[in-house]
Amino acid sequence: MKSLLPALVRIGVAIILVKYGVEKLLDPVAFLKAIREYEMFSAESFRLLNFSVSAIPIAEIVAAICIVSGFLRRGAALATTALLLVFSSAILIRSFELMSQTGQSFTELSFDCGCGSGEVIIYQKIMFNIILIIGVLHAGFRNYAPQLSPND
Numbered sequence: 001m002k003s004l005l006p007a008l009v010r011i012g013v014a015i016i017l018v019k020y021g022v023e024k025l026l027d028p029v030a031f032l033k034a035i036r037e038y039e040m041f042s043a044e045s046f047r048l049l050n051f052s053v054s055a056i057p058i059a060e061i062v063a064a065i066c067i068v069s070g071f072l073r074r075g076a077a078l079a080t081t082a083l084l085l086v087f088s089s090a091i092l093i094r095s096f097e098l099m100s101q102t103g104q105s106f107t108e109l110s111f112d113c114g115c116g117s118g119e120v121i122i123y124q125k126i127m128f129n130i131i132l133i134i135g136v137l138h139a140g141f142r143n144y145a146p147q148l149s150p151n152d
Contacts, residue, residue, distance in 0.1 A: 010139040014064035016132060017080065021060035023116030028053050034114025038090045056083065067139045077140020081133055087114070088129045095122050 024031045032053045035041075041049045059079065066076035091113050098109060109122045 006138070006142050009135050010067055013132065013135045013139045014068040017060045017064035020116045021057040021064070024057035031114055031116070034112055038094055040090060059083070067136070074140050077136050080136045084129055084133050084136070088126060091122060091125060
């Protein structure tokens, strides 16, 4: 009997990506403010910042569709993993800056990371992102073709 786990992982990852993408599209101002706090873009590159506010949520939604449908799923998985790694790194850098400013420990620290879910406890968000990266890579690169047994 074929396992349902790969299909469930693909669907679960896609639901998460669509949820985050839609939440960012529904409140682009909050997403813009969150991205600005990471200081990833200089003040002169406001066009790139504005483009990112639109492009990132759309990329998440398109990647979710690709992962579920199987069309370009490996490329979608790589692009999503790259985004998750960049933003997880930015969250960690911002966390260390806030920890030095406030004296809070990593397990106490919380802020709006810009993912679309409001204020989150940062160590939990980092752990969630690691699990999401594993899920995305599994959904993108697991071989879903049926395996023929030697007797067939």
